[in-house]
C-alpha cells in the first residue's frame with residue numbers, strides 16, 4: 646500500500662504560502678522512540694539529485710562556516726558523470742554521504758526498488774550504506790520491505806510523515822525494523838518555485854526554527870544543491886544556518902548519529918557544537934494591500950502549476966507541457 650498523500654499549503658507569517666505533496670494524515674505510532682529533550686539539535690538533509698558545482702560549493706562553504714554537519718543523500722546514477730562532485734563531498738569532514746537511490750524513482754513493486762537501491766550501493770562510498778531518502782519523498786510498503794531486506798537503519802520520506810518524532814512505520818500489520826526520520830517538508834526551493842522573495846522565505850524559516858526550538862524538538866530541514874537559482878538558495882540557506890547558530894546550545898548531528906541516539910534513547914545527545922553567531926536581521930514586511938494581493942496571486946498560480954505538472958500529469962506528459970510552455974514564452978517574448 647502506498648502512503649496516501651496530498652498537496653498541502655505551508656503559510657508564511659504574512660499570509661503567503663508554498664505547497665508540497667506530503668502525507669495526507671500522519672500515522673499514529675505508539676512505538677516511537679522516547680527521546681530526551683532535544684532543544685537546539687539541528688539536522689540538515691541534502692537531497693543531491695545531480696551535481697551542480699556552484700550549488701554544492703555554496704552548501705559546503707556555508708556549513709563549514711558554522712561547523713554544521715550535513716547528510717548528503719546522493720542520487721548516485723546522476724553523480725557518476727561528475728566524479729569530482731563525489732570526491733569533494735568525501736574530503737569534507739562535516740559531510741556524511743548516504744543513498745538517494747541509483748535512478749531518481751520509487752517503484753510500486755519490491756523487485757525494482759531492490760534493484761535501484763542495490764545498484765546505488767555498488768557506487769556509494771559508504772560501507773555499509775545505512776540510510777536512504779526515497780526520490781520525491783514517495784513511500785510505499787514495498788519500498789520499506791526493500792530497505793529491510795538490504796539492512797538499512799533509517800529512511801526519511803515526507804510522503805509518509807513530516808514534522809513529528811521518529812518512529813517505526815507499520816507494514817503488513819507489523820512494526821518495521823527501519824526507522825523513519827521525518828523532516829520539515831519545505832525548503833528554499835519551495836519558495837524559488839513559488840516565485841516568492843528571499844525575505845519572505847527567511848521570515849518563514851525564522852518562525853519554523855523558533856517554534857521547533859521552543860518545543861524542545863530537533864530542527865530538521867533540507868535543501869537541494871542542484872537548484873538552478875544558486876544565489877537565491879544560498880541567501881536563504883545562509884539565513885537558516887545563521888539563525889540556528891544564534892540559538893543557545895545549538896548542536897548538529899548527522900542522520901546516522903541521530904539514528905544512534907534514537908536507537909538507544911538513554912544515550913546522551915552530544916552533537917557537534919555549532920559556532921555561535923549573531924541573530925540575522927529580518928527586513929520588515931510592510932506589504933501594502935495591493936502588494937499582498939499580487940503575491941497571493943503568484944502563490945495561487947504556482948500551486949496551480951504544481952497541481953497540473955506534478956500531481957496530475959505523468960512524467961512524460963509533464964515534459965511535453967513544459968516544452969510547449971517554453972515555446973509559447975519564446976513566441977510571446979519575440980512578439
Ligand SMILES: [Zn+2]
Nearest residue numbers: 692694780781
Ligand atoms: Zn530527489
